[in-house]
Amino acid sequence: MCKSLCRALSGRRFALSQHILRVTLVVLAAAACAVVAVVYACDTKAAPPDHCHSNASPGLSAVSSFIPAGSAQWTARPASLRTAALFSQLQADLTVHVFAAPTLRLEVNDRTDWQATAHDDGLVELSAGLDTAWDLTDDELYAIMAHESFHVVHRDGEFRACGFDLQDRRVQQTLQAQELAADRAAQDLLARVGRPVDALQTALRRLQAREPVAENRGTHPSTQARVAALAAVQVLRP
Numbered sequence: 001m002c003k004s005l006c007r008a009l010s011g012r013r014f015a016l017s018q019h020i021l022r023v024t025l026v027v028l029a030a031a032a033c034a035v036v037a038v039v040y041a042c043d044t045k046a047a048p049p050d051h052c053h054s055n056a057s058p059g060l061s062a063v064s065s066f067i068p069a070g071s072a073q074w075t076a077r078p079a080s081l082r083t084a085a086l087f088s089q090l091q092a093d094l095t096v097h098v099f100a101a102p103t104l105r106l107e108v109n110d111r112t113d114w115q116a117t118a119h120d121d122g123l124v125e126l127s128a129g130l131d132t133a134w135d136l137t138d139d140e141l142y143a144i145m146a147h148e149s150f151h152v153v154h155r156d157g158e159f160r161a162c163g164f165d166l167q168d169r170r171v172q173q174t175l176q177a178q179e180l181a182a183d184r185a186a187q188d189l190l191a192r193v194g195r196p197v198d199a200l201q202t203a204l205r206r207l208q209a210r211e212p213v214a215e216n217r218g219t220h221p222s223t224q225a226r227v228a229a230l231a232a233v234q235v236l237r238p
């Protein structure tokens, strides 16, 4: 009688401890899920909202731009034969040397100063002044358009389209990093296609001499810094 009672009690105790163990596991699993959810929420909170990824938003990422994003109000003009031919060659070169190269198109606006701007939808916009800048060599104009093209390849305009405060130092650091990355990619392309590797460096110097005000916005590194960064890479990979 006593034995069977003890057996029954110990069986019940065993079942009870199994139940406690199961409940504990469930509680621990729930706690782990909660922690993961909080971490994920924190991660996603830092990411830009969906509208920041719209291709329709123009991304201003110019070699020497000081035009506010989205302010382009102009009628496209035909590009000069030289610019059109160089752009066509650039598109062909990108197709060969860049994985999944985007399809680009070229438009020339009616500004007389030297401006080049990339838009995320593949538009590379040149000012009429730059289109007819005969004191730039073919390689230098190619290099400028290559720089803009890599802003499209890197989808840099998406960041600008989010409307962050351009005076924020961290935002400026990101934009400046984008510039240096586009510079470096353009210089790499110059080397791959057998053009003078320093063509972007000399183009930047000419742009700076022509449009010095472009340096004052904090969104671009100084021309001196850009040229120095390019020259350092060139030394590493002559």
Ligand SMILES: [Zn+2]
Pocket: 061, 062, 063, 147, 148, 151, 179, 182
């Ligand atoms: Zn740029």
